[in-house]
Amino acid sequence: MNFEEEREKVIKLGLQLIKESQFAFLTTLDENGLPHTRSMFNLRGKSFFPTIQPTLEPYQDGFSIFFSTNQSSSKYQHVLKDPTACVLITRTEEFLGLSLNGKLKIVEDMEFKKGLWVEGSEQYYSLGVNDPDYIIMQFIPSSLEWWGSGIKSKFDL
Numbered sequence: 001m002n003f004e005e006e007r008e009k010v011i012k013l014g015l016q017l018i019k020e021s022q023f024a025f026l027t028t029l030d031e032n033g034l035p036h037t038r039s040m041f042n043l044r045g046k047s048f049f050p051t052i053q054p055t056l057e058p059y060q061d062g063f064s065i066f067f068s069t070n071q072s073s074s075k076y077q078h079v080l081k082d083p084t085a086c087v088l089i090t091r092t093e094e095f096l097g098l099s100l101n102g103k104l105k106i107v108e109d110m111e112f113k114k115g116l117w118v119e120g121s122e123q124y125y126s127l128g129v130n131d132p133d134y135i136i137m138q139f140i141p142s143s144l145e146w147w148g149s150g151i152k153s154k155f156d157l
Contacts, residue, residue: 006151006153007153009151010151013148017098018045018089019045019046020046020091021091022045023039023040023089024039024067025037025038025088025089026039026040026067026139027086028075028082031081033082035086036075036078041068043066043067043118044060051118051119052117055112055115055116056116063100063141064138064139065100065139066116066138068134068137069137070124071132071133076106076137079104085104086099086100087099087102088100091148095148096147100139100143100144100145101142101143101144102141104139105140106136107137117129142157143155143156
C-alpha cells in the first residue's frame, strides 16, 4: 500500500472510530505547562448522542471533535492560557487507536451550543442550556497518529 492509499484508509478508519466512541481522552497543558488528561464525552459518538448529530453534520468528514465542559473547570482555564491539546480515542480490546494533536477553541455561537445540548445535562449545568457555566469546546486537529488494523501511520492534516 502506498502512502496515499494508507492515508485514505487511516482517514476512513479514524473517522469511523470517532463516530463509534462515546469517550475521548483530552489532554491540555496546565498553568505550569504540564499535561493534564481526562476522559470526556465525545459528542461525535453517533449512537451515544443521536439527537445532536444534525448540528454536527457539517463536521462528519473531518476530525474536529466537540466537548461540553464547565467554564469553572480547570480545562477551560488551561485553554484560555494555551489552547494546545491532544485527543486520544482507543478501542483497547483491539489495540487500536487514534491520537490527534491540535488546538481547542471556545465556541461562542449560542445557536450551535443549543444544538449540542443533550437531555440530562442539567446534572452538570443546573440552569440548562443558558447556564453561563455551559461551554462548548471545538478541538481542531493539525496532525494525527493511527495504530491498528495492521497500520501504523502519522501525518499532518
